Amino acid sequence: MMDLLIPDKTHDESRQGEALMLKAETAKNNGRKLYIESYGCAMNFSDSEIVASILAESGFETTPDYSIADVIFINTCSIRENAEQRVRNRLKEFTVAKVKNPGLVVGVLGCMAERLKSKFLEEEKLVDVVVGPDAYRDLPNLIDQVDGGQKAVNVLLSREETYADISPVRLNSNGINAFVSIMRGCDNMCSFCVVPFTRGRERSRDPQSIIAECQDLFDKGYREVTLLGQNVDSYKWKSKVEGSESEVISSVSEAETNFANLLEMVALISPDLRVRFSTSHPKDITDDVLYAINKYDNICNYIHLPVQSGNSRILDLMNRTYDREWYINRIDAIRRIIPDCAVSTDVITGFCSETDEEHKETVSMMDYVKYDFAYMFKYSERPGTLAAKRYADDIPEEVKQKRLSEIVAKQQEYSFYRMQARIGKVEKVLIEGFSKKSDKDYCGRSDQNAMVIFPVGEGYKPGEYVNVLIERSTSATLIGRVV
Ligand code: SAM
Ligand code: SF4
Numbered sequence: 001m002m003d004l005l006i007p008d009k010t011h012d013e014s015r016q017g018e019a020l021m022l023k024a025e026t027a028k029n030n031g032r033k034l035y036i037e038s039y040g041c042a043m044n045f046s047d048s049e050i051v052a053s054i055l056a057e058s059g060f061e062t063t064p065d066y067s068i069a070d071v072i073f074i075n076t077c078s079i080r081e082n083a084e085q086r087v088r089n090r091l092k093e094f095t096v097a098k099v100k101n102p103g104l105v106v107g108v109l110g111c112m113a114e115r116l117k118s119k120f121l122e123e124e125k126l127v128d129v130v131v132g133p134d135a136y137r138d139l140p141n142l143i144d145q146v147d148g149g150q151k152a153v154n155v156l157l158s159r160e161e162t163y164a165d166i167s168p169v170r171l172n173s174n175g176i177n178a179f180v181s182i183m184r185g186c187d188n189m190c191s192f193c194v195v196p197f198t199r200g201r202e203r204s205r206d207p208q209s210i211i212a213e214c215q216d217l218f219d220k221g222y223r224e225v226t227l228l229g230q231n232v233d234s235y236k237w238k239s240k241v242e243g244s245e246s247e248v249i250s251s252v253s254e255a256e257t258n259f260a261n262l263l264e265m266v267a268l269i270s271p272d273l274r275v276r277f278s279t280s281h282p283k284d285i286t287d288d289v290l291y292a293i294n295k296y297d298n299i300c301n302y303i304h305l306p307v308q309s310g311n312s313r314i315l316d317l318m319n320r321t322y323d324r325e326w327y328i329n330r331i332d333a334i335r336r337i338i339p340d341c342a343v344s345t346d347v348i349t350g351f352c353s354e355t356d357e358e359h360k361e362t363v364s365m366m367d368y369v370k371y372d373f374a375y376m377f378k379y380s381e382r383p384g385t386l387a388a389k390r391y392a393d394d395i396p397e398e399v400k401q402k403r404l405s406e407i408v409a410k411q412q413e414y415s416f417y418r419m420q421a422r423i424g425k426v427e428k429v430l431i432e433g434f435s436k437k438s439d440k441d442y443c444g445r446s447d448q449n450a451m452v453i454f455p456v457g458e459g460y461k462p463g464e465y466v467n468v469l470i471e472r473s474t475s476a477t478l479i480g481r482v483v
Contacts, residue, residue: 019037034070035072042228042278043179043229046180052169054137054139066094072097072104073108074091078110079194108120108127108129115198115383130152130153174432176432178226180225181228182204183204183232185200189386191385192382197385211266218270227262227278228278232277234259259277263289271298280303282305305327305331307327310366312324351379352394362407371418376408419450422473428465451477454481
């Protein structure tokens with residue numbers, strides 16, 4: 001499958017399969033080493049930090065070398081078939097390590113674990129433990145069970161678990177950007193999507209714990225947080241507020257925090273803390289959220305608003321609960337309320353029964369919005385989803401591919417167009433580190449989430465903001481100099 005990868009950190013191709021490293025906590029060390037690698041979306045990478053934190057409490061040290069590990073965990077993604085295939089191929093590579101060390105525990109975590117449950121143990125003999133995204137607190141017990149000679153499975157989904165009290169350890173991060181999970185699960189039932197089945201019901205995390213985590217990150221020198229959820233716009237938290245109406249009668253009322261309120265609360269931590277978020281849902285993004293983005297300079301002018309298709313009949317089959325006009329209305333509201341806001345999207349080509357004419361409406365939506373970036377995928381039927389049950393996956397592979405290639409080419413044009421439009425402008429950039437290609441250049445992101453490259457210089461360093469005059473661009477990068 002050809003998925004176009006764009007410079008967005010919420011699904012970073014360069015991090016796929018990355019191993020997590022933590023500083024050794026000698027006091028708690030049980031002498032055993034954990035190797036954990038992650039696939040898929042930012043939520044999985046963030047979950048692996050929670051897993052590592054839970055196991056660090058039980059005395060595990062992390063290692064970046066699986067051949068010397070006592071426990072190997074692979075945190076998996078189920079979103080498309082090729083994501084699952086990648087995990088199965090990777091598991092084969094652990095066989096030699098297991099032969100060398102028969103006491104090695106191999107565990108599969110995350111969405112694929114949740115989808116396949118104990119079937120995983122039958123299909124992949126190497127695997128000892130299968131753990132779904134809501135059962136990570138049980139990991140120390142499950143490892144004990146495997147040590148005792150059994151296989152172990154916990155795929156119970158929860159209506160409450162948010163891991164709010166667990167501070168994720170982020171020691172292989174750059175110390176500048178961090179992901180903060182604000183909710184888990186998803187209550188939408190997009191017909192193509194496995195997430196509601198693998199991550200369970202939607203639940204929001206207590207705002208106070210989110211603010212405390214963001215404040216703590218800021219105090220430790222982080223300068224950017226990305227608030228994460230499958231549908232951040234439906235974030236909702238009800239808290240009881242005690243008031244007293246008279247000396248004898250006290251009243252308890254409920255105060256509700258929505259996503260717009262939460263954004264403001266995080267933005268108020270410091271004007272030097274940039275706030276980003278992902279993912280927004282077109283049916284739920286409100287004008288209040290847009291006004292909050294416009295009101296605070298440190299809430300970045302960048303919205304990831306997956307369209308999936310530009311055709312209303314296909315959107316209906318996808319059960320996205322909005323149509324073409326509604327989506328266009330949301331785009332118009334963004335343009336009206338937030339001047340200079342970058343917009344990116346997700347598109348699926350070749351969904352069940354999609355005609356050429358309907359595909360053209362997706363192309364014309366791209367012409368209308370001129371997205372800054374896009375993730376583009378061929379439809380991949382997932383077992384158990386509504387689409388798999390109701391509709392035939394009837395678009396031939398070559399047609400899906402042709403449509404995908406067409407929108408990929410179109411997006412490249414618009415990415416380049418958007419980048420070119422920045423030439424001559426001064427962008428405020430948060431320096432993240434050296435550029436991938438040269439240690440003579442720094443890289444960082446603009447407010448609109450574009451990657452900016454500029455020469456290293458005295459007087460500024462990673463973690464600081466600089467103003468960069470943009471002189472040229474590619475379709476993915478802006479190039480300039482500090483002014
Ligand atoms: N919650 C987000 C939303 O609603 O947009 C993102 C969910 S999903 C992790 C990321 C993207 O994967 C989706 O927006 C969709 O474009 C794509 N995707 C999900 N299921 C797919 C499937 N069965 N085939 C192809 N692409 C899929
Ligand atoms: Fe999947 Fe739709 Fe939920 Fe996104 S909103 S996670 S696409 S069901």
